[in-house]
Amino acid sequence: MIEELIRRVAAEDDDAVDELSAIADTEPQRLTPYQGLLLDLDLLWPPKLYRAADADVIRRVIEQVDGGRTPDRLNHLLLVLAHTGHPLAERAMRRWAERPPTGADELHVGPLGYAPEGGWTVGSDGNRRDLCGDIAYRWLMRETSRIDDAPDCPWCASPLWTATDIDTSESAVAAALAHTGWSGRLMIETCHFCACYTTLYSRVTPDGTATWWTGNIRPSYLPDAAEPEKPPALLPVLGPARPSPYQASAWERGGSTLGGRPDWIQDADHVGCPGCGQPMDYVGLIGGVDLDEFGEGAYYLHLHQPCGLAAVNYQQS
Structure with missing residues (x-):
């Protein structure tokens, strides 16, 4: 069912986007096995679909940013990483804050400025702080x-x-x-x-x-x-x-x-x-x-x- 929804999203079916978003809100881990397909089909929106992304998918997203071949997609890729809140994503975003990736000069905020979109930030002491709770x-x-x-x-x-x-x-x-x-x-x-x-x-x-x-x-x-x-x-x-x-x-x-x-x-x-x-x-x-x-x-x-x-x-x- 989820794979079919993803293919409908690729065909610009708004109802399918709503159905996938509802899954991301209620049981985000159900989407984990299908996030590679989302990337294959270049479906980066809405970024909350990647909340429960595993390390392999996050590495693929980081590789896309580091590759610099699609700077026009950098905004969406950073949003995806922010929504995962994963340590790999955090590490990459810290690195890009020091050494901005290709396309960063077109962004309204730096790479770490995307973190609050995922409900976390890096404080003045350099430590990560979650801005939201899990209950x-x-x-x-x-x-x-x-x-x-x-x-x-x-x-x-x-x-x-x-x-x-x-x-x-x-x-x-x-x-x-x-x-x-x-x-x-x-x-x-x-x-x-x-x-x-x-x-x-x-x-x-x-x-x-x-x-x-x-x-x-x-x-x-x-x-x-x-x-x-x-x-x-x-x-x-x-x-x-x-x-x-x-x-x-x-x-x-x-x-x-x-x-x-x-x-x-x-x-x-x-x-x-x-x-x-x-x-x-x-x-x-x-x-x-x-x-x-x-x-x-x-x-x-x-x-x-x-x-x-x-x-x-x-x-x-």
């Missing part, structure tokens, strides 16, 4: 009355929205946030309106305090709201475990997820910590369709434990 739980939306006494957004005067309120004393939360190093209660407040226009940061402490970060800069293109908007009277609560960390969905109802890997609508956007400049750790995704019947887009939650800062950014098609 995920569905987020269920429950009605809340906490907006009644919420502080107002300094920009639009809308009540701030509690995007999450969780505690690592619950073992499932601790597992989902293990990669962040956070311990204690984590509450992230944001403006559901202004966050659609720029990344918003807040200071957070392990006792559950969240305060608007005074360094937030209002963008000039932020529209003036005629009147404050009430945020969703909904709070995400922990649901069942996801069988795969890749099953968050920015599009489908029920796709909101704590932990795991984000479903980016656009390019990966692991926001930088304003305290130290390092990429922040990914916490979870809240889909617009889970907040409102006609909602769209998705809110992405981030955390940097060493600096005590959280962030929310937003993407839509």
